[in-house]
Amino acid sequence: MVRRYLLEHNAPDIDDYLRLRADTGLTPKTAKQAEPIFENSWMWVRAIEKDSGQTVGMGRVISDSGWCCLIADMATDPAHQRRGIGRAVLEELLSEILTSAPDNPYIVLLADAPGRPLYQSMGFVETAPHSIGMQYVPDKTPTQ
Template sequence: MVDGYSLHGTAPDEVAYLRLREASGLTPKRPDQAGPALAGGWAACHVVHEASGETVAMGRVIGDGGWYFHVVDMAVLPDHQRRGLGDLVLSHLLDVIATDAPPGAYVSLMVDPPGRRLYERHGFVDSAPRSVGMVLADER
């Protein structure tokens, strides 16, 4: 645990989710996207700054519950970065997968350069050249 913060094993509310995505530099989303996204997750957690009551970090896992687990929405507000909150969130999510998923789970994520070291510390490696991520260019 990080002093002054509390970890909650649930997704943040929609308002905090949308604020965290935008303020931390993730692609902003709309309220009509937030509700289904949060309801459709396999696991989630958020971190509250105890002094202010503000939700300052989050992470989620989406997946099928059997084989595929994808870490998404990892975000920490800029004023609360470099305090171990990303490690706290990712450790919690990986612990949930280790405890609740069947053995041999395939855990993946997409990483932006600033987050690379965090994920490497937790055992993530590049999947290339064996496999390379792709996205649909037309967001429809």
């Protein structure tokens, strides 16, 4: 990662969180949806541009503090992409999981298309056909 950025083990503020999600094409969230995640995430890493102090990247881990860890909200401001920020955030998250969690943690994430090359380059593999990610969609529930 270029020296103009700094990684910190803390969450962005809510405005930066919502901005990064929206600017990177992640599903937009409301402040009410976002508020609980700051207390209920196991760990955060954010990237800050040193000169401006602006949050330009983030990622977090949701964990049961046992064997299961979900990496979520990986996002890098489009104006700062292709500079190693996402890789640095992910490396920091993985390092912390591997040193803090019990042996052999199960580390998963949902990979949107733009992030797949990064995740694959860092050792993530598709889980199918053994298992696949599924999402509950109430409107798709069959009627009886």
